[in-house]
Amino acid sequence: MSQQQHLELLSSQKSFGGWLKRYQHSASSTGTDMIFAIYLPPKAEREAVPVLYWLSGLTCNDENFMQKAGAQRMAAELGLAIVCPDTSPRGTDLPQEHDSYDFGSGAGFYVNATQAPWDQHYRMYDYVVEELPTLIEAHFPVTDQRSISGHSMGGHGALICALKNPGRYQSVSAFAPISHPTECPWGQKAFTGYLGEDRESWKQWDACELISQAQEQLPLLVDQGDADNFLAAGQLKPEALQEACDHVSHPIVLRLQPGYDHSYFFIASFIDDHLSHHAKALKLI
């Protein structure tokens, strides 16, 4: 039996007729315990349902989306499970790991680190793309039909996970993603730390770079608030994503939402549109 078989239930709460559960398990990708949340809609009591993976942003954990996005209402109606992993390994104490909000704990950036000491634990890409879905599909009443979405750092994560794995996800979307991490301060700091100084190696973790090699034309749905202070600060660069898509005729719907900021109030305002986008690809509607 693998370590993955040991799932410790941390909490279970009824929500819109379904159940929100939090689990801890020993993860081989990260060599740490990991916590995730899963929302199982009422339909999952009768048959297997597809899964939306949600990747959260800097400083978040598995709880923020479930508490603040208001997604369970429509997920319950659709018959869609939602899985929220944490945003980094926890429980380690590497040098400077807990010193800043945008690197180390809470800021795994969904890459596989190659630089010591991060390469021993910060393998969130493997965790999110391989280990967690394998675990979920072995233990819960779900199908192998998957979609992926996320916010900010997690929007970056959703985009690269989908672009790097043709056929693995039925659909992808993002809220205010870090679209071009090799060219923004957040991405440059994280990639230098996790991946080292060789900028060529960074390109395999940048959505704008990956678009040009995409073997699958999965339509991108991206929402971005125009009052988002991180947009003004040049951290998000949706225009670069639009340009990269245009360059290779990759389908994208990029919506600039007037007046909205970077918060979960923005996400909640448009989550139903994203759930519809995924539900269509997953043939739920």
Added chain:
Amino acid sequence: MSQQQHLELLSSQKSFGGWLKRYQHSASSTGTDMIFAIYLPPKAEREAVPVLYWLSGLTCNDENFMQKAGAQRMAAELGLAIVCPDTSPRGTDLPQEHDSYDFGSGAGFYVNATQAPWDQHYRMYDYVVEELPTLIEAHFPVTDQRSISGHSMGGHGALICALKNPGRYQSVSAFAPISHPTECPWGQKAFTGYLGEDRESWKQWDACELISQAQEQLPLLVDQGDADNFLAAGQLKPEALQEACDHVSHPIVLRLQPGYDHSYFFIASFIDDHLSHHAKALKLI
């Protein structure tokens, strides 16, 4: 000009096409600064809209409901403003004020304290019923049509505010209210501290006692999760509220919701039903 004229805007965030704003002002009822949140639906840009007052529970402030209940979606559709006050005065430092979660700060119980030193500041009833609506109706595009709801300690607050003020609210509802505070540990601790040892004086702040004298038969909508640990602990006593209503033929719909706990996941699951209840009374639907 009264002190009420000075409203300091703390934040403004777009939500479902409307705006969630937080303000601080100097409150005469409490003799302290108070913070409240207001959600203004898109319709408020064109015309005055009615207001739902939401009273939160122990340990909460003005933020919990706006972040976790998912009410803005339907409020935006209906054209309903929502106002969330804090749950106690803040910024004071009375003896033992900050020592326990169920008395003092975060636990005002929506009464007017009569015992020193609480009587100087803990006048949340006057604040919620009189001062705050007067302020809201003077400064925002709202009508004088009001509804009130709340959770736990705030469910108690909503019930007593409506029962004590016939004609002031068009409708009332509650989630897992402290229905009979004179007969539960939370209520007895709070009322002893704020109101003193004379239990006769407590009755004017207890929904079960007030029902028998109600001059207006405002239909009560109450949801209660049957897996709520505070129900099992005897803090909520919905059966006493049902009995008090039955005794005088006061209309009540009390719904025991199987599997739900005391959390905001429970509130979010049924908030749309409550918003519909209020919208009908406010003639929005």
